[in-house]
Amino acid sequence: MFSAYLAPLLLAAVAVAQNTALEVEAIQAHFTAAGIVPSLLSTFNPSAVATLNFPGVGDIKPGQSLTRAQVGPTPSVAITPANSTVTLTGNFTLAMVDAGPVGSDESQGVTRHWLVNGATVADNKVANASAVAITQYAGPAPPAGSGPHRYVVILYEQPASFSPPEEFSQPNIGVSVFDVNAYAQNSGLGNIVAATYITVEEGQTTASLSATSAVVTSTLPVPSSTGSQSHSGSHSATSGGAAPSQTSQGNSATTLETSWGLVALLAGSFAAML
Known part of the structure; x- marks a missing residue:
C-alpha cells in the first residue's frame, strides 16, 4: 500500500530538485546575458540559488527592474541549495555592489x-x-539619466582563515568604491555560493548603452538532480559562458519558481502515513 503513495512523492521530490538545479543554470545564463560575467565576475559557478525579498514587494526574479522606493528597505536573502549534497553550515560573507549599466568598466x-x-x-x-x-x-541610488544599474548580491563562503583587510575590519563603514574581487581574494574568502541581481534606474537615459541578451530558460538543459556542485567542494559543472538561445531585448527577469519546502512537506506526509 505504501508504494502507491511513495512513488508520486519521490517523483515530486526529484522534480523539485531538478527545477532548483535548473535555476542554478538559469542564473548563470542571466549573469552572462547581463554582462556581469565576465565583466564583474570572471567566473560564476554557484551551488545554490539566492532570492531577494523586499518588504512590500516580495520575492525578486533575477534582473527584475525595481524603483528606488521599492529597494529602500533592507531585503531578506533566501538561499536554496542546488541539491542535497550542498550544505550551508559555517560562516558567510554577504555583499551587494553596483556594477553600473551594462558595458560599464568595473576595473576601477x-x-x-x-x-x-x-x-x-x-x-x-x-x-x-x-x-x-x-x-x-x-539602498540603490543611481545617478539620474545614467541608465539601469545592475546591483549584484553575492554570498561567499567565509572559511576560518578569513582575515579582512585592515580598512574593512571595523563595522559601519559608509558606501564607497572598492574592488570586490580584490577584497574576496585578499581576505581569503571562499567560493561564491549564490548570487543574484536587480536593476534600478532613475529617470530616462539618453546615453548609448550596450545591448544585453534575454535568457530563454526553456532552452536550458534539464540537469541531473545529483549533478550540481557542493559549496564546500570544488566547482566544476556548468560553464558561465554564453547563454543559450538568446535574443537582444535587454535584461530578462525570467526564472523558474520552485520551493524546497515542498520536499519537507512531502517527507512529512510520508512519515505521517507510516
Missing part, C-alpha cells in the same frame, strides 16, 4: 552598498543577527 572598482561578515544560513535564510556589518545596507 564598484560601489559597495552592503558588506556583512560572519553571516550564517538558518532555515535557508541568511541570518545577520551575530554578523558584523562592515557596511550597513544602503
Whole structure:
C-alpha cells in the first residue's frame, strides 16, 4: 500500500530538485546575458540559488527592474541549495555592489552598498543577527539619466582563515568604491555560493548603452538532480559562458519558481502515513 503513495512523492521530490538545479543554470545564463560575467565576475559557478525579498514587494526574479522606493528597505536573502549534497553550515560573507549599466568598466572598482561578515544560513535564510556589518545596507541610488544599474548580491563562503583587510575590519563603514574581487581574494574568502541581481534606474537615459541578451530558460538543459556542485567542494559543472538561445531585448527577469519546502512537506506526509 505504501508504494502507491511513495512513488508520486519521490517523483515530486526529484522534480523539485531538478527545477532548483535548473535555476542554478538559469542564473548563470542571466549573469552572462547581463554582462556581469565576465565583466564583474570572471567566473560564476554557484551551488545554490539566492532570492531577494523586499518588504512590500516580495520575492525578486533575477534582473527584475525595481524603483528606488521599492529597494529602500533592507531585503531578506533566501538561499536554496542546488541539491542535497550542498550544505550551508559555517560562516558567510554577504555583499551587494553596483556594477553600473551594462558595458560599464568595473576595473576601477564598484560601489559597495552592503558588506556583512560572519553571516550564517538558518532555515535557508541568511541570518545577520551575530554578523558584523562592515557596511550597513544602503539602498540603490543611481545617478539620474545614467541608465539601469545592475546591483549584484553575492554570498561567499567565509572559511576560518578569513582575515579582512585592515580598512574593512571595523563595522559601519559608509558606501564607497572598492574592488570586490580584490577584497574576496585578499581576505581569503571562499567560493561564491549564490548570487543574484536587480536593476534600478532613475529617470530616462539618453546615453548609448550596450545591448544585453534575454535568457530563454526553456532552452536550458534539464540537469541531473545529483549533478550540481557542493559549496564546500570544488566547482566544476556548468560553464558561465554564453547563454543559450538568446535574443537582444535587454535584461530578462525570467526564472523558474520552485520551493524546497515542498520536499519537507512531502517527507512529512510520508512519515505521517507510516
